[in-house]
Amino acid sequence: MKTKGIIVVAVLAVAMCAPSFAGSHAKSSGYSAPSSTPVHVSGHVTKNGTYVAPSYRTAPNATKTDNWSSKPNVNPYTGKAGTKDPYAAPANGH
Structure with missing residues (x-):
């Protein structure tokens, strides 16, 4: 009986991890988490x-949708949800 319980736990663990191994064939939810390597700021x-204080930030690039401060992203270091609309016009007009 104990063996069946271990097998069930193992199957559930694999099933929960399966989407992370699905690669580019997985369906997109429209949400894109920051995928670049974080940059340490001293x-x-x-x-x-x-x-x-020292912190981490997303690596600079040409897109605004993968920044931790952009909706709906979440900073993995602080748990703080992004608040900035990546599609809004900049406040300074540039």
Whole structure:
């Protein structure tokens, strides 16, 4: 009986991980999580003397939809949901 329980747990674990192994053949939900390697930002002191703690950010690129601050993405380090609309016009007009 104990063996059947272990097998059931193993099958469930594999089933839950299956979408991550599906590759490009998986159906898209329309959600695109940041896929580039995070960039480490060292702690530093700003010009006005404020200390900024070390952190990570998404690597720079030409798209705004894969940034952790963009909706519906979530920062994997802080758990904070993105709040910026990646399709909104920039506030400064550029």
